[in-house]
C-alpha cells in the first residue's frame with residue numbers, strides 16, 4: 001500500500017482526477033472498452049466533477065458502482081444518483097453506466113439478475129474506493145449479514161449485504177475488488193488515516209479494507 005499525501009482536499013480532487021484520467025486513457029489504448037468502478041458516499045463528488053470534464057473516449061468506458069444502497073435513484077441515498085449527477089455529465093456523459101437497483105426485487109434477486117451482465121466487466125480495469133471510519137469499503141461492513149459470503153474467494157461478483165441499522169445494500173465482492181487491474185482509495189481526515197493504519201493488524205472480517213489492499217494506492221488529505 002502506497003500513501004500519497006495532498007496539501008488539501010481540493011488539490012487531492014484535482015490530482016486524483018488527473019491520475020484516473022491518465023489511467024483510463026492508458027487502459028483504453030489496449031482495450032475495446034474499460035470497466036471503471038467508483039464509490040458513493042460523501043467523498044468522491046468533487047473528484048467526479050473534475051474527472052467528468054476530461055476529454056477521453058468516454059463512449060468506451062463502462063462505469064460501475066463499488067456498491068449501492070437498495071433504493072431507487074429518486075432516493076438521496078442512491079449512489080447511482082450521485083454518479084449520474086457528478087460523473088456522468090459533460091464529456092463523461094457518453095460513458096455507459098451499469099446500475100444495480102432493480103425495482104420490485106430484493107437485493108438477492110437483484111444480484112442474481114445483475115451478475116451475468118457483469119461477467120464481461122471483469123477484471124475491473126480501474127477501481128476507485130472510499131472507506132468509512134469503521135474500515136468498511138464498498139459495502140463490506142464489519143459485522144454485516146452477508147459479509148462472510150462477500151469475502152469468500154468464490155463469491156459472486158455482486159453480493160447482497162445487510163449492515164447493522166442501515167438500509168440493505170449490494171456490494172462488489174472482495175475478489176472482484178481485489179482483482180482489479182489498478183486500485184485507488186481516497187480518504188480524508190486523521191481519523192480515517194488512523195483507521196486505515198490500524199486495519200493492518202486486523203482480519204478482513206474486522207477491517208474489510210484489509211481484504212482488498214494489495215497494490216492499493218491511497219490518496220489522503222487532512
Ligand SMILES: O=C1O[C@H](COP(=O)(O)O)[C@@H](O)[C@H](O)[C@H]1O
Pocket residue numbers: 038039040041042043044066067068069079129130131132133136137138139
Ligand atoms: O457507504 C459508503 O461508504 C463508503 C465511504 O463513504 P464516505 O461518505 O465516508 O466517503 C463509500 O466508499 C461507499 O461507496 C458508500 O456506499
